[in-house]
Amino acid sequence: MYRIVRKEVMSPVIKLMEIEAPEVAAKAQAGQFIILRIDEEGERIPLTIADFDRTRGTITTIFQEVGYTTRRLGTLEAGDALADFVGPLGQPSEIANYGRVVCVGGGVGVAPVYPIARALKEAGNEVIAIIGARTKELLIWEDEMRAVSSELLVATDDGSYGHHGFVTDLLKQILEERGKVARVWGIGPVVMMRAVAETTRPFGVPTIVSMNPIMVDGTGMCGACRVSVGGETKFACVDGPEFDGHQVDWQLALRRMNMYREEEERILK
Numbered sequence: 389m390y391r392i393v394r395k396e397v398m399s400p401v402i403k404l405m406e407i408e409a410p411e412v413a414a415k416a417q418a419g420q421f422i423i424l425r426i427d428e429e430g431e432r433i434p435l436t437i438a439d440f441d442r443t444r445g446t447i448t449t450i451f452q453e454v455g456y457t458t459r460r461l462g463t464l465e466a467g468d469a470l471a472d473f474v475g476p477l478g479q480p481s482e483i484a485n486y487g488r489v490v491c492v493g494g495g496v497g498v499a500p501v502y503p504i505a506r507a508l509k510e511a512g513n514e515v516i517a518i519i520g521a522r523t524k525e526l527l528i529w530e531d532e533m534r535a536v537s538s539e540l541l542v543a544t545d546d547g548s549y550g551h552h553g554f555v556t557d558l559l560k561q562i563l564e565e566r567g568k569v570a571r572v573w574g575i576g577p578v579v580m581m582r583a584v585a586e587t588t589r590p591f592g593v594p595t596i597v598s599m600n601p602i603m604v605d606g607t608g609m610c611g612a613c614r615v616s617v618g619g620e621t622k623f624a625c626v627d628g629p630e631f632d633g634h635q636v637d638w639q640l641a642l643r644r645m646n647m648y649r650e651e652e653e654r655i656l657k
């Protein structure tokens with residue numbers, strides 16, 4: 389069993405859980421994910437790794453309650469335990485000293501961006517971070533992101549905090565005004581990642597996106613995470629989750645993401 393050692397309610401629908409899983413924590417790297425199952429009857433769900441602590445032997449994950457299992461998970465408390473916790477899975481982010489990089493996180497996508505930004509900073513990059521959410525209440529890990537970046541910019545869709553508008557407005561400004569940006573990471577809802585890729589495309593800046601949101605079982609078996617990258621079929625959970633954002637077929641990705649929506653709504657009724 390895998391014990392929950394800390395739970396934080398970040399907003400009514402966003403929860404943080406730190407889970408004891410020393411073997412996973414020992415190997416986890418930025419960009420990877422885990423799969424958990426609440427109990428024997430539960431479905432397996434993939435969640436991104438927001439942080440890992442090798443000394444404490446823990447993995448931190450931040451999730452939004454969007455379906456049956458994440459809602460159930462959200463009702464658990466510190467001291468409760470999970471039946472299965474498998475990982476780290478997926479390919480780690482390609483961390484190197486690129487020079488100046490921009491890390492963009494939207495919604496709960498800020499969570500997986502955090503270890504990537506930290507690793508990039510440790511590798512010697514100048515890290516400009518841009519985080520955003522629909523409203524101030526849904527904005528997560530501002531202080532944490534500030535600690536691992538050279539500069540932090542914030543946007544909210546409704547203007548309740550920071551720039552009134554989208555993270556991509558701020559990204560465009562940086563690309564226009566700051567000279568060379570070597571690489572951009574963009575993680576968040578699929579529509580946001582598509583917007584990040586379209587913003588950087590005219591500037592020719594390599595852009596990495598994480599196709600976590602389209603994964604279902606995370607094991608290469610369900611086929612739900614098939615994504616077309618540069619005309620080749622890839623599985624987000626095995627070949628990714630990170631891909632070149634300029635090569636992803638976004639229309640197909642958006643269709644896949646909506647595939648299970650009807651079924652999920654039936655379960656929740």
Ligand code: FES
Nearest residue numbers: 604606608611625
């Ligand atoms: Fe099922 Fe990748 S999530 S095959």
